[in-house]
């Protein structure tokens with residue numbers, strides 16, 4: 276279907292999921308006069324579990340485009356006074372191994388900030404028409420109709436028929452399982468525990484007087500770490516990463532309440548003030564991390580995948596919300612591009628893929644680098660001490676060499692891509708014009724023989 280043939284608001288779009296990807300998609304698609312989009316969310320309300328979330332420079336840029344940055348700026352968030360966005364410390368001794376600052380030239384308004392996940396979600400929610408968000412709708416069936424449209428069925432008996440389906444339904448995406456049935460995700464062997472405690476209680480812990488304001492990873496061998504960060508408004512976040520076997524354990528990927536001891540027991544060898552912070556936890560949420568290989572592309576037919584549904588990276592990099600908002604921006608801009616040039620939905624989604632897939636390829640390559648470091652460190656002949664292994668891990672994986680993803684300018688990447696496509700289209704039509712002109716000349720010259728040859732070539 277050619278998008279520009281549609282009467283106003285006739286491109287019907289269903290977005291599955293109201294996380295950062297789905298909300299970002301609804302905000303950006305609502306600016307397209309030829310489209311009408313609706314979110315279907317399985318939860319009874321748009322709510323957010325979990326702890327903190329990093330707002331990276333690329334995320335700020337997207338939030339500004341979506342008109343959500345000001346709301347977030349006027350909500351509670353934390354930014355370190357000296358401008359560091361993370362410190363990497365030795366978990367056993369507490370010593371600073373390395374500190375990361377936003378790269379020179381980052382506008383103050385775009386510097387890294389950390390807030391509660393609900394704060395980000397509220398800022399996005401404020402920009403959407405609530406009538407366009409249908410909660411308590413769990414997508415259960417997707418059927419491709421001979422017309423090219425897609426029929427959707429939900430667990431509450433509701434149905435819909437749309438021209439474009441956007442899967443923004445997270446790491447365990449139902450839409451992805453229909454679009455790419457052979458693709459699998461699996462437990463990574465790594466589990467994250469997360470909780471919030473009172474910042475005032477952290478301030479009372481001996482040895483945390485200064486550290487209560489730092490954004491810190493406290494590292495240990497084997498990729499085990501604890502992350503501590505103030506979130507503003509008297510709230511303090513604890514996120515930890517440990518290795519745990521998956522045998523016989525029911526693993527949910529997003530937030531299961533467990534006793535705080537399940538987290539604390541992993542950090543017996545840690546610096547006493549950090550252990551003091553962990554002991555403040557009353558109950559914690561367990562996130563068994565799942566991941567899958569990179570998809571060959573982020574769309575198929577009239578289905579597009581966005582956010583964690585399109586790149587099951589398991590929360591790596593602390594930038595998943597930023598990636599999700601970038602996806603939302605590119606999907607809507609690609610549809611606009613197609614609309615302005617009389618192209619089809621499929622051509623719009625091909626453009627979306629051309630911009631996003633290479634980016635995800637680079638992100639997966641970073642993960643390959645992490646895996647290579649872990650493999651090297653598993654060598655039994657290495658005999659590294661706790662402190663030596665932490666030094667290697669921080670230098671290899673956390674030195675800032677991969678921070679380019681936080682500064683990636685998706686709008687620039689998109690406009691470069693369409694300039695390139697438009698130039699190729701112009702060259703193609705100039706070539707066609709050339710052929711037509713030669714045909715016309717042949718006719719005028721009465722050279723019918725030439726005309727037959729040109730026609731055969733066409």
Ligand SMILES: Cc1cc2nc3c(=O)[nH]c(=O)nc-3n(C[C@H](O)[C@H](O)[C@H](O)COP(=O)(O)OP(=O)(O)OC[C@H]3O[C@@H](n4cnc5c(N)ncnc54)[C@H](O)[C@@H]3O)c2cc1C
Nearest residue numbers: 292294295296317329414444445582583590593594595596
């Ligand atoms: C431990 C951890 C730490 C992280 N830290 C950060 C961080 O600091 N910064 C950052 O930017 N990112 C972070 N991330 C990643 C970030 O949370 C995700 O990348 C982000 O939430 C992805 O957004 P999404 O909208 O794609 O998916 P989600 O947020 O998972 O939203 C998907 C939505 O779809 C709904 N849904 C699912 N199935 C259906 C269905 N069948 N029908 C209807 N609705 C459905 C779900 O209920 C949910 O609301 C972290 C992740 C983890 C695991």
